[in-house]
Amino acid sequence: MPRTKKEQSPYGVDEWGSGYFAIGGSGHLLVRPFRDQRSIDLVEIVRRCAAEGLTPPLLVRFPQILHTRLQHLYACFDRAMEEFDYAGHYRSIFPLKVNPMRAPVASLIRAGRPGAFGLEVGSKGELAIALAQRLPAGSWICINGFKDRRIVEMATAAAGRDPEVVAVIERLSEIPLLVAEARRQGRCPLLGVRCRLNSRGSGRWEASGGETSKFGLGASELLYAVEMLEREQLLPRLQVLHYHIGSQITSVRRIKDAVKEAARIYAKLQQRGVPLTTLNVGGGLGIDYDGSRTPSDSSVNYTPQEFANNVVYTVREVCDEEEVPLPALVSESGRALAAHHSLLITNCESRESDVPIHFTPREVSSPPEPRSPKSPDDEEPTQIAEMAAIAAEISVKNFREYYHDAVVTRGEILTLFDLGYLTLEQRAVAEQHFYDICRQALAFARQTRFVSDEFRVLEKAFRTKYVTNFSVFRSVPDAWAVKQLFPILPIHRLHEIPTEKGILVDLTCDSDGVIDTFVDVRDVKEVLELHAGTNGRPYLLAICLLGAYQEIMGDHHNLFGKPAEVVARLDGTELSIEIISHGDSIGEMVRLAGYDLEEMKTTLGEVFGGPGSTPRNPGILECWEELRAGDSYLVGDREAFESVD
Ligand SMILES: *Cc1c(COP(=O)(O)O)cnc(C)c1O
Numbered sequence: 001m002p003r004t005k006k007e008q009s010p011y012g013v014d015e016w017g018s019g020y021f022a023i024g025g026s027g028h029l030l031v032r033p034f035r036d037q038r039s040i041d042l043v044e045i046v047r048r049c050a051a052e053g054l055t056p057p058l059l060v061r062f063p064q065i066l067h068t069r070l071q072h073l074y075a076c077f078d079r080a081m082e083e084f085d086y087a088g089h090y091r092s093i094f095p096l097k098v099n100p101m102r103a104p105v106a107s108l109i110r111a112g113r114p115g116a117f118g119l120e121v122g123s124k125g126e127l128a129i130a131l132a133q134r135l136p137a138g139s140w141i142c143i144n145g146f147k148d149r150r151i152v153e154m155a156t157a158a159a160g161r162d163p164e165v166v167a168v169i170e171r172l173s174e175i176p177l178l179v180a181e182a183r184r185q186g187r188c189p190l191l192g193v194r195c196r197l198n199s200r201g202s203g204r205w206e207a208s209g210g211e212t213s214k215f216g217l218g219a220s221e222l223l224y225a226v227e228m229l230e231r232e233q234l235l236p237r238l239q240v241l242h243y244h245i246g247s248q249i250t251s252v253r254r255i256k257d258a259v260k261e262a263a264r265i266y267a268k269l270q271q272r273g274v275p276l277t278t279l280n281v282g283g284g285l286g287i288d289y290d291g292s293r294t295p296s297d298s299s300v301n302y303t304p305q306e307f308a309n310n311v312v313y314t315v316r317e318v319c320d321e322e323e324v325p326l327p328a329l330v331s332e333s334g335r336a337l338a339a340h341h342s343l344l345i346t347n348c349e350s351r352e353s354d355v356p357i358h359f360t361p362r363e364v365s366s367p368p369e370p371r372s373p374k375s376p377d378d379e380e381p382t383q384i385a386e387m388a389a390i391a392a393e394i395s396v397k398n399f400r401e402y403y404h405d406a407v408v409t410r411g412e413i414l415t416l417f418d419l420g421y422l423t424l425e426q427r428a429v430a431e432q433h434f435y436d437i438c439r440q441a442l443a444f445a446r447q448t449r450f451v452s453d454e455f456r457v458l459e460k461a462f463r464t465k466y467v468t469n470f471s472v473f474r475s476v477p478d479a480w481a482v483k484q485l486f487p488i489l490p491i492h493r494l495h496e497i498p499t500e501k502g503i504l505v506d507l508t509c510d511s512d513g514v515i516d517t518f519v520d521v522r523d524v525k526e527v528l529e530l531h532a533g534t535n536g537r538p539y540l541l542a543i544c545l546l547g548a549y550q551e552i553m554g555d556h557h558n559l560f561g562k563p564a565e566v567v568a569r570l571d572g573t574e575l576s577i578e579i580i581s582h583g584d585s586i587g588e589m590v591r592l593a594g595y596d597l598e599e600m601k602t603t604l605g606e607v608f609g610g611p612g613s614t615p616r617n618p619g620i621l622e623c624w625e626e627l628r629a630g631d632s633y634l635v636g637d638r639e640a641f642e643s644v645d
Contacts, residue, residue, distance in 0.1 A: 011489040015291025033064030057563040063107035093118035098334030159189040168192035192240030199258040201246035209245030244282025249293040250525035252302035267322035285336040290519035335548040361546035379495040399444040464502040465565035501527035559589040575589035585627030
């Protein structure tokens with residue numbers, strides 16, 4: 001069925017896509033890395049990868065989106081500083097925990113402005129990565145998180161260079177470590193201090209902020225820290241005041257409250273002679289995952305420009321009032337920079353309905369003899385005939401009552417079966433009538449203005465399961481862990497009206513390995529509109545906005561590894577694809593679980609015999625050799641992907 005009007009699309013691409021996604025004339029999903037007309041066709045990526053031997057699932061990165069996002073953030077602060085006459089400087093620092101993978105980090109570093117870029121790290125591994133990059137001149141490396149002697153030693157060793165290392169004090173106990181190392185090495189990194197605000201974030205990560213948060217110093221601790229540093233003559237190094245009230249702040253109000261409180265603390269410390277130069281407002285700049293522009297958990301009620309405006313305006317207002325010089329501003333936006341740049345393309349392996357396939361009793365060649373003491377064949381229980389009658393007579397006028405009758409009758413039939421009065425065939429026939437009744441009742445219920453709860457439950461039970469070639473735990477962990485929503489849609493056939501309502505089930509043997517809530521501009525959907533009748537052709541979906549947190553938080557449940565990773569960019573108008581990785585092999589996954597691959601080989605050979613003699617009759621070792629180098633996901637038909645449209 002061809003689609004006539006654009007607004008019929010149920011996927012909300014124009015809303016959550018923020019200009020980076022569009023539906024092309026061919027019904028394909030397009031990515032627009034520069035937020036203009038230049039576009040990349042996702043189907044083309046699948047075809048080209050298949051030609052190179054890579055089949056879905058594919059993690060696809062668009063480094064030009066990272067570039068566009070960072071430039072946009074710079075532009076927002078430029079504009080805000082101009083508008084509010086803020087004679088100051090803005091720096092964007094990328095927190096490595098949001099996405100420490102080499103390719104996106106390299107893209108962001110390339111996009112960073114000299115004197116206005118940096119990386120934030122929260123562990124020793126992240127610090128090592130940050131120090132070993134060639135950052136734009138005048139960059140910062142900010143160290144947050146819990147610190148031991150080793151990380152302090154390394155930070156101190158790197159002090160006084162370009163990039164400038166900033167150690168952010170999160171707990172008083174870190175000060176003696178910093179002091180001891182400064183004495184030993186005769187130098188000290190720039191120091192920052194993280195304050196604990198009374199203001200909280202809003203949304204899913206609200207608990208990261210507030211008075212009881214895990215990190216930061218309260219007012220009395222701040223003063224104590226200042227005293228300790230003063231005593232050690234390190235106060236001149238304390239130049240940065242930092243806070244972070246949590247990720248994905250959904251309401252602009254919370255941003256305003258936090259920056260107001262922090263600016264006040266900044267001013268008061270300044271007035272006490274702390275030589276602060278910089279206010280670091282942390283992360284929290286959110287993403288509109290569902291396109292609703294509301295303070296719901298998956299959205300935000302503000303734009304990056306409003307975020308910048310609020311920060312700049314509020315700091316200026318408070319500092320003017322307190323008569324202290326305006327600080328340089330730093331933000332550590334991770335999610336806002338990274339989320340749009342990567343997505344997972346995967347294929348639906350099959351479609352399964354919760355409702356069993358149709359069973360025709362006549363086709364059963366020899367019905368088994370019932371073992372029950374009574375002979376049910378002689379006198380069939382009336383409940384079966386009753387069920388058949390309900391199925392035949394249910395209508396828009398009586399569907400509620402008839403549905404209720406069917407539920408009761410079904411209960412009786414199951415009891416009869418338990419007691420041995422029914423054959424399995426009789427139960428099957430009754431079951432079919434019952435599902436037929438449910439389906440009809442549901443169709444009638446949908447026609448009414450108000451759908452009651454019982455039919456909503458029925459709607460849920462009748463969702464079609466699309467078996468999809470990925471692992472929720474590996475690629476979309478927040479969908480499982482915190483029920484976060486991500487936009488999901490087919491990458492082709494977008495001009496056809498989808499006739500199915502489905503959910504996605506992944507490859508893991510875990511009932512949590514499903515995605516059964518979906519973004520909707522007005523609500524949260526419990527089904528996703530999907531297409532039927534794939535005629536054996538690949539049916540491809542994209543799970544979008546995965547660039548923040550999901551990649552590195554993904555785990556190895558059921559030994560599904562990292563999917564293949566490719567980078568797609570536009571050279572002029574030409575699509576260029578670079579294969580970064582073929583994905584984790586099964587051998588790597590097995591080794592990760594602690595097994596010795598050589599030992600496995602020996603055992604396999606000893607237990608199941610040596611190598612086989614012919615390709616038609618391979619030995620276990622040949623099978624294992626091939627398997628261990630291969631992909632943990634379902635291997636698709638390469639040629640079908642190569643010619644998909
Ligand atoms: C996680 C984190 C960030 C990033 O937050 P986003 O909401 O992703 O921008 C920034 N700063 C600190 C200290 C963090 O821990």
